[in-house]
Amino acid sequence: MLKKTKILIIGNGFGGVYALKNLHKILAGDENIELSMIGEKNYFLFTPLLHEVATGGINGANIIEPIRKVLGGSLRDFYLGKAEQINLKDKNVVVGEAIVSYDYLVIAPGAETNFFNTLGADKYAFTLKSIDDAVKIKNHCITQMERASHVLNTEERKKMLKFVIIGGGPTGVELVAEMEELVRETFSHYYRKEVVKDVSIVLIQRGPELVPQFGTKIRTKSLSVLQKKGVNVLLNTAVKEVGVSYVVVDENKKIDTETVIWVGGIKPASLNFTEKINKSPDGRIIVNEYLQLDNYKEVFAIGDIALFKDKTSALPALAQVAEKQSKTVAKNIKNLMDETALEKFSYHSSGNLMSLGQWMAVGEIAGFSFSGHLAWWFWRTVYLSKLISFRKKVRVAVDWTMNIFSPRDISKI
Ligand SMILES: Cc1cc2nc3c(=O)[nH]c(=O)nc-3n(C[C@H](O)[C@H](O)[C@H](O)COP(=O)(O)OP(=O)(O)OC[C@H]3O[C@@H](n4cnc5c(N)ncnc54)[C@H](O)[C@@H]3O)c2cc1C
Known part of the structure; x- marks a missing residue:
């Protein structure tokens, strides 16, 4: 039997969910592909309307969507929990009791609040x-x-x-x-x-x-x-x-x-890697023009955790950046599988x-x-x-x- 290709996504926000949607679109019908996701919550949160929940304008339940509903058909497995350790050499991720192996990995855990060490x-x-x-x-x-x-x-x-x-x-x-x-x-x-x-x-x-x-x-x-x-x-x-x-x-x-x-302010979500990877001084994962980690071509990082230098400046932490990057990543995973040239990411704000x-x-x-x-x-x-x-x-x-x-x-x- 043909060995299945495992694509794993860490994070169920804008980057992760749209990566999965785009991968599903591109790889639809290929039974040799397994798409899995790890997420801390079992729903997708539409952050741009969060301030309206905080002020009673919208009911919180209306801006979340269960992951299994959004991605039901396309998902092989959803692991509820935090990706605790990423082993780039052995190509696996630890989440709770499970060790999830992958052939391709998309890292999209977003960002946390940054208090800049302000007392209290x-x-x-x-x-x-x-x-x-x-x-x-x-x-x-x-x-x-x-x-x-x-x-x-x-x-x-x-x-x-x-x-x-x-x-x-x-x-x-x-x-x-x-x-x-x-x-x-x-x-x-x-x-x-x-x-x-x-x-x-x-x-x-x-x-x-x-x-x-x-x-x-x-x-x-x-x-x-x-x-x-x-x-x-x-x-x-x-x-x-x-x-x-x-x-x-x-x-x-x-x-x-x-x-x-x-x-x-925000700072990149903290992730534990067994190998040393290139990070910016503020902790973001530095990615190349194809959104890959330099020494691990099968690993991509997108969204708030990634530092992609567009000409000279870093891209803003925005949902539309994560969403656009997810398209390029989906194409590039397919390109890697087909052994064809990768697509460079370039950002044009909408x-x-x-x-x-x-x-x-x-x-x-x-x-x-x-x-x-x-x-x-x-x-x-x-x-x-x-x-x-x-x-x-x-x-x-x-x-x-x-x-x-x-x-x-x-x-x-
Ligand atoms: C209140 C608010 C309002 C915003 N408004 C706008 C707006 O109007 N327009 C706009 O463009 N952008 C807006 N943003 C920014 C936008 O939400 C982010 O830029 C975007 O969500 C980044 O996508 P992401 O996939 O990198 O991270 P996220 O969408 O944050 O998703 C990351 C997901 O990964 C999960 N996760 C974290 N660590 C782990 C782990 N170790 N293992 C497993 N899962 C993990 C998180 O729980 C989260 O669900 C807003 C943000 C906030 C907080």
Whole structure:
């Protein structure tokens, strides 16, 4: 009997899931291929809408998709757990009790929150990387409102209701805009006026501008929209310490708060290799023009964990990068099997879109920037189309429609 070719993917996010989909497309019908995946969760999470789960705009269950549903027919095996050790020489990966062997390996475990060694941040700040994180943020904000409703001392109430978000990248900006929506549209509907007026939202950004990875127009527009919404944006401000009820910024200025959300950066997920591999100083796996590891041609790395140098600069940590890389990897695995020339990866951005609350978004496509209602409609259409199943698309569309006509759900779950 012919020996089957085993292709193994580590990670079930954008890179991993799309690699599997593309491999399935390219290799469809070949019974000598086995596609397997290792993932920490048994679902695919659509991260771009996570901030809306954290602010009650979307039900968390609507932005996840069970892996076995998405990839059912194409998957030989799904291993639920963490890839603990990768043995490049013997071509296998340890996950729990299992040792999974491979002929080709795609590494796509993404990234983790980077606190940059900020004192207390890992202990006291919320993060936004998972459904659990988003639900914790939502529950906490609601708890603070409930508690503050019975506090008579205004100063005490203001401290309880000061929400501090650290990190002025796209995630921080989108989250802050939605939080303002939550306060204005929903909290003001359910809580007394004098309580709601004590809510404040602070966005802290280390650099001189918000969303520095985007063009000038988007940077300027984001700042002006947030300021108009009443968000206190602190630019050129570095956080030194996060405590149980405060944040310390430059010049030892203390901000009293019981809510700190850290979206200030990411670092590559940690993986344990038995052999030494080339990594960048920040821990990303360096890949060549074909997205392979230099000394292991059957091993590819994509997404947030990979460092692919496009001309001189590294690519941004974006879902569209991981998705595009997954196409090249699928083709190159097929090319290796067919012993034909490999395809070089080159990245062309499809553009960037960012929501700034209800009816407002900003975008740039092919050097052209736009904002406003149309951009918002476009943002929603694009993200809706990217959700994997029709069922979840409909559910998110329903959640969004309901938000236009009624306050968000403030049940603590
Ligand atoms: C809140 C938020 C909002 C975002 N918004 C946008 C946006 O609007 N547009 C955009 O383009 N990008 C956005 N991003 C970035 C985007 O999500 C990432 O760039 C993209 O997901 C990277 O894909 P990936 O496959 O490398 O990692 P991921 O999609 O993160 O997938 C990695 C998967 O691997 C799993 N994993 C980790 N370690 C292991 C292990 N050892 N073994 C097995 N499995 C493992 C993880 O649990 C995860 O499921 C956002 C990110 C966040 C957190």
